Amino acid sequence: MEVLLRRQAQQLDDLEHTIADLQAAQTGQTPPAAPAGEAGPPFACGSLPEFVEAVIAPLYARHGTSSGGWCPSWWEHQEARVRLHAVWRAWESLRLDPSLGIARWLRDVADPQIDRLRDPDRGPFAACGDRHLQPPDLPLAPAPEGFWDGTAQNLSRGVPPPTSAL
Numbered sequence: 001m002e003v004l005l006r007r008q009a010q011q012l013d014d015l016e017h018t019i020a021d022l023q024a025a026q027t028g029q030t031p032p033a034a035p036a037g038e039a040g041p042p043f044a045c046g047s048l049p050e051f052v053e054a055v056i057a058p059l060y061a062r063h064g065t066s067s068g069g070w071c072p073s074w075w076e077h078q079e080a081r082v083r084l085h086a087v088w089r090a091w092e093s094l095r096l097d098p099s100l101g102i103a104r105w106l107r108d109v110a111d112p113q114i115d116r117l118r119d120p121d122r123g124p125f126a127a128c129g130d131r132h133l134q135p136p137d138l139p140l141a142p143a144p145e146g147f148w149d150g151t152a153q154n155l156s157r158g159v160p161p162p163t164s165a166l
């Protein structure tokens with residue numbers, strides 16, 4: 001019973017950190033690092049900009065005539081802030097595994113996320129070049145009045161949304 005309670009307390013703590021991470025990633029702010037001895041060791045990097053400067057920029061350095069699918073003002077892109085924040089948090093955890101941690105981080109986290117960000121056709125930096133160019137948000141059309149009321153009620157009962165909503 002005590003083990004179960006301890007596990008649930010840890011899960012709640014993890015969830016609170018995840019929520020703080022997502023909020024921080026969306027606002028571009030740095031979440032508070034987990035205090036030493038409470039929820040794991042302290043972070044090696046104190047902020048997302050520090051992580052990008054110390055780890056990502058030198059690791060993914062490339063020769064080229066332009067910024068090569070990177071935006072010097074990466075922090076202006078919400079998608080980059082969220083993805084790089086996820087890469088940072090995974091690195092903070094996986095770097096502690098001395099055997100396969102970094103290999104797994106590269107394979108499962110960093111390479112796919114950085115490749116996605118630097119994709120010359122679909123990445124958020126595609127139009128930036130050597131200077132930042134803010135991409136437009138996805139276009140959104142308002143749903144008909146009452147649409148979400150019925151959908152939300154159906155979803156709470158386990159009924160899938162109408163195909164027209166997909």
Ligand SMILES: [Zn+2]
Nearest residue numbers: 071128132133
């Ligand atoms: Zn940019």
